[in-house]
Each structure stands twice: as C-alpha cells, then as structure tokens.
C-alpha cells in the first residue's frame with residue numbers, strides 16, 4: 497500500500513511510489529503523525545484542503561505565472577535558515593484588491609516548501625527538525641475566536657488565544673493570512689501588531705496576504721511598523737478576477 501500522494505515529501509523522496517513508502521515511514525510519521533494524526537504538518541495549522549500543495553501543484557500557478565517565476569527563485573533562499581550568518585530571508589506581501597486570486601493558496605504552497613526545506617535540511621545536517629517549523633494564522637478566524645473569548649470572558653479560551661499569539665510570534669516561518677481586512681477593535685489590532693512586531697524585530701520570515709496595499713499597514717498598525725514591514729517584504733501583486741468557486 498503506497499501513500500506517496502498523501503505525504504508532503506512525495507515530490508522529493510526517492511521512496512515515493514515504492515513499497516517502502518507507507519505510513520510506518522519515520523519521515524511520514526515526523527510530518528504527518530501516527531495514523532495521520534499530529535505531526536509537523538498538523539502543527540503548522542494549515543487548512544486540510546491545502547495541506548499538500550506545493551509550488552509545482554498549486555492551482556494558481558498558471559494564471560499567476562509572474563508571481564510563481566519569482567517564487568521559484570525565492571524558495572532556494574530558504575537554505576539560509578541553516579546559515580547562522582546568512583543574509584536575512586525576505587518576507588512577502590501577497591496582495592490583490594480582488595479576492596479569489598490565489599493569495600492564500602500561494603502562501604500555503606510557500607509555507608509547505610519551507611516545511612520541506614526545513615525538514616530535509618535538518619535531516620541532512622543530522623539535526624532534529626523543529627516541532628513547529630512553520631505556522632499558518634487565518635487572521636479573520638483568529639479575530640472571531642478572540643471576539644468570542646472576550647465576549648464570554650472565558651479563561652480557557654483566552655489562554656488559547658495567548659498560545660496562538662506565541663506560536664505565531666515564534667514560529668521560524670509564518671503566514672499571516674488576510675491581514676487588515678475587517679474593522680478590528682483596538683485590543684485585537686494590538687495583538688496582531690504584537691505578532692508582526694515580534695517577527696519583524698527578530699527578522700523572522702513571514703508571508704502576509706491582504707486585500708489592502710502594503711501602504712495601508714501604516715493605517716492598520718502605525719507608521720513605524722509599516723516602515724519595518726516595507727523594509728522586510730517583497731510585494732507580489734496578484735492579477736485578475738476572482739477564481740473562487742471555479743474549478
């Protein structure tokens with residue numbers, strides 16, 4: 497029984513498609529857990545539908561050819577995570593006014609490339625890979641969770657909000673999906689500010705997606721944080737109309 501198509505490493509693994517490719521594979525378990533529960537891919541918190549998308553398999557690849565050409569050159573810079581004195585890895589700001597152009601899909605494809613680079617690079621150097629090499633935060637969903645937690649004054653829920661903030665701050669790589677879309681309370685905005693501020697101050701590579709141009713981050717956050725974001729980010733505009741619902 498092979499499971500090559502269910503493993504994030506399948507495009508890079510010599511065993512993919514052979515009889516040694518199965519759920520007892522130690523690398524499968526490291527990434528996808530036992531019985532496909534847990535593991536580093538689950539820790540990354542990406543939505544299930546996108547769990548195995550890479551640059552090569554992304555549905556947005558053809559219609560966003562220019563973006564993907566840039567990303568093909570960007571991914572090899574992930575090797576710098578293993579060079580203590582290497583140049584900083586750039587952050588990305590994926591932007592289009594229209595929704596449904598493939599920003600979230602693409603952000604996750606890049607996150608998965610990071611997972612692969614981190615895992616294989618650690619293996620090559622005889623190092624233990626981080627348990628959470630990357631973290632995906634859906635900022636909208638997080639805002640809903642936050643509003644609910646404050647509304648119900650629920651200590652356990654607030655504890656989980658705090659844990660999410662810390663994971664999003666400290667992950668070696670993160671996606672902050674849909675930043676600045678909805679009107680946010682001052683308190684919620686300050687939490688997102690704390691995440692972005694921590695990551696920029698520590699030079700941690702981050703992918704932002706937004707329907708707002710990067711200049712608007714001066715309004716969403718403040719001029720100081722915007723300056724830092726602009727210094728760290730390459731802005732990649734996504735073209736075209738919404739593809740949502742099309743197959």
Ligand SMILES: Nc1ncnc2c1ncn2[C@@H]1O[C@H](COP(=O)(O)OP(=O)(O)O)[C@@H](O)[C@H]1O
Pocket residue numbers: 555556557559560594595596597598599600601602705739740741742
């Ligand atoms: N450029 C594209 N080509 C083909 N399908 C796309 C493209 N962009 C988005 N899609 C599809 O549309 C849906 C929404 O994409 P998503 O990445 O969530 O867009 P966004 O984050 O820009 O709003 C997904 O099912 C995705 O596969």
Ligand SMILES: [Mg+2]
Pocket residue numbers: 599600601673674705
């Ligand atoms: Mg999106």
